[in-house]
Each structure stands twice: as structure tokens, then as C-alpha cells.
Amino acid sequence: MGQSQKVIDEVMEQVKKRDPDQPEFHQAVLEVLESLKPVIEKHPEFVEAGLLSRIVEPERQVIFRVPWFDDQGRPRMNRGYRVHFNSAIGPYKGGLRYHPSVNLGIIKFLGFEQTFKNSLTGLPIGGGKGGSDFDPKGKSDSEVMRFCQSFMTELFRYVGADIDVPAGDIGVGGREVGFLYGQYKRITMLYHGVLTGKGISYGGSLTRTEATGYGLLYFLEEMLKDNGKNIAGKTVVISGSGNVAIYALEKARQMGAKVVAMSDSNGYIFDPEGIKLDTIKRIKEIERKRIKVYVEEHPKAQYYEGSKGIWTIKCDIALPCATQNEIDGESAKTLVANGVWAVAEGANMPSTPEAIKTFQDNGVLFGPAKASNAGGVATSALEMSQNSMRLSWTFEEVDAKLKDIMVNIYRQISQAAREYGCEGDLAAGANIAGFLKVANAMMAQGLV
Ligand SMILES: NC(=O)C1=CN([C@@H]2O[C@H](COP(=O)(O)OP(=O)(O)OC[C@H]3O[C@@H](n4cnc5c(N)ncnc54)[C@H](O)[C@@H]3O)[C@@H](O)[C@H]2O)C=CC1
């Protein structure tokens, strides 16, 4: 592997030199490149074509000013981003994140991951991501609307049903997608599938709301089945309490598991009797309150300040569904010491490299984000198909397709891991399988 290590070092050096201040992007790129060693050895043509240094560079990055008025009539300003990472296999596709931590490096890491995730779905979608450092927390609906309208007033130039199709991510859900879609339509007069995650009455797909969380559980079920285990009766911890976490909770309960802990960015709740889905949905989806109010209604549950403490709760299965790098090496060791035997990632890059190593060294079944959370974007692609056909499928039809896609992703990545000499390493399998499809398409398209 000496030659492949040299190639990786050279690419990494370029990446860091160009953008030294993007640690999350460096982390995501290094993780993929490290897994590609056997691919680089087997396919010297990729290196000769300079493909690795091209695949780590976005095709285009847009940064724009987003001015808006708050409810007091004061002018405010945020920064907007859209990164067109890779269009080798289809139009750019990926969510928009509104969170104060957003910067170009974070959007690039998400767009890079999205490229390979989208490839794994088997559907014709390229990779993109965008967002803003706008914080929707504590803002009124009118403020959020004015922000979304201003954001789209610039973004509309770079998106389109066959160009780039954004969707939700942290801080962007159905409300925001509705405001963004309304403004796109006012500006362009086009009624087409430029965004996914739309409301059902205006072109949204049934099951998209549930898709990432449900897909995560379908993936987990397949991974456990392949290892002679199952979910029923197991104790589960899910971090976060947003879109992904809530529908992971719903499906985990339907599969017979007991979910005992969930969190938000302030702290976590522990309910030994199992978290009540209806309460969480109401607090988070309707009232938009902090998770600590859960214990006011359920006195047997406890609330603890600090979100990281959730990983000290004893469980069989951990599903990180909040944000990047939320499980570090120390938390991973605690989880292992407490007997965790399966981890599947709902969030994007929630485990640090040290955490992943700890899980793998201790025989914990590990489902990597690119594969295990791909159900959301896969269902977005099904929404795009329905929009193009001007048809709507039933909940059951979409759910069945989602399940098939997740099972196929599991089989595809475990097969890739076997084929490239790292059997059982699903993180490597996901990187290899996701990469190969994009790389072959880029090779066929010339120096792009
Ligand atoms: N919405 C989707 O379809 C998809 C989302 N993802 C990823 O899943 C993760 C969650 O996204 P959504 O549920 O859509 O966002 P959301 O905005 O609906 O929920 C995010 C949740 O995470 C919590 N959170 C944020 N930082 C936290 C921290 N440091 N510790 C604990 N909790 C924290 C928030 O309080 C909130 O409950 C993100 O990593 C996102 O990129 C991945 C695939 C698809």
C-alpha cells in the first residue's frame, strides 16, 4: 500500500494548503481517502487521470449576503452558502442547514459526504449542500419567512429541478421548505420539483418526513439480521430530538425496542419506561420547546444538563442523530464499557475517527452515516420522480421502496468491503462503493 499512501498524502496536503481552516472537511476527506487504498492499488487509471484531486474539490461554491428585517424592523444580515460538489451522476442534491455554526468548511464536508451517500442510493443524484449561519431558534414565524424569502431571492439563480434540488437539514424543516418554495415560485413562475420535503398539498412525497429515521432503522435491522441479531426488546439511546431522531424513535418502537434517552443541544432526558413519542413530537414539532419540558409531564423521567452525557446511559444500540463529532473517543469508550454492541449513524459524521476505531476494535457493529442515513435523500429522489411524472405514490408504496433501497445499500456496502479485502468494515465498504460509481462516471465524462 506504499504507493497509495503517497497519493493520499499528496491529495491531503493540497486540500489542507488550499483551505487550512476547514477541519471538518479535512476529516471527511481523510476518512474517505484512507478507505480507498485498495481501490487506488487496483485502479491506477484513477491516479493517472488526477481523479482524486478533482473529486475532493467542489465544482462550484456560492457565498451570498442574506439581508432581512427582524420583528422590531431592524435590518439583520446573515451569510448564505450553496456548494455544488459533484454532478457526475445527476443534478446536485442535498439539504440546507440553518445553524449559527455553519461556515464554508462545514457545508463542504456535508456536500462531500452527500456525493457518496447519494451514489449509494442507486438513484441519479449528484452531491450538493447549502445553508446559513442564521439561527431559527427563538425567531418568530414571520422572521423565519422573511429570512427564507431573502435567502431564495439569491439562491434561485443556482437551483432548478434539473440543476440543483435542495431540501432540509438541521434547522430547515417543512416550514422553511414551504417559505423557500413560495419565494422560488414568485420569482420564476415555475411550478416544478426544485425543492424536496415539500408539503403534501404542493408536491411533497408521503414518507419524506419519516424517511431518514425510518431508513436508519431499516438499515440497522438488515445489519443486525446479517449478524444473527434483532432489534426487538433491545434498549436504545437516540441523540437529538429533531426530524431524524423523532422518526428513528417511532420506527424503533414499532420494531419492539425501548428507547430510553434523547437529547437536544442543551441536555438529555432519561426515561426508564421508554420515551413517549407523542410528547416528544408535540414538544419539538409543534411547540418548538426545549427537551427538558418532557420531565414536567413524565415525573419518572430525569433531565440532565449537557448533551454529551447521553453517551453514559447503558444501552445495546446507540443511534447518534444530532450533529457531527457528537461521539468522541472518550464517549465511545464509555458506550463500549457499558455494553453497547451496535451503532448506526443517523446524523452526518457524528462519530470522530477515534470513536469509529474504538467501535471497530471492540467488535461493535457499526453502520456509517453515508449508508445508514441515506433514506432521507433517497426518498427525496423519489419525490423528484413523482414531481416529474406529476403523480403521487401512497405512503405504503414509498415506504416499501425506501426499505428496498436501505436493504440494497447494506448489501452493496458489505459486498464492496468483502471484494476489497476489508470484510465487515462497513465504513470502508460505503466509501468504496459510493466512490466507484462517481469515479467511473467522471472517467467516462472526460476531464471534468
Ligand atoms: N433531515 C434529514 O433528512 C437528514 C438529516 N441528516 C443529519 O441528521 C442530523 C440531524 O438533522 P435533523 O434531524 O434534520 O435536524 P433538526 O434540526 O430537525 O434536529 C437537530 C436536533 O439535534 C439537536 N442538536 C443539535 N446540536 C446538538 C448537540 N450538540 N447535541 C445534542 N443535540 C443537538 C437539536 O436540538 C435538534 O433536536 C444532522 O447531522 C443532519 O445533517 C442526515 C440525513 C438526512
Ligand SMILES: O=C(O)CCC(=O)C(=O)O
Ligand atoms: O433530502 C435531501 O436532499 C437532503 C438530505 C440531506 O441533507 C442529507 O442526506 O444529509
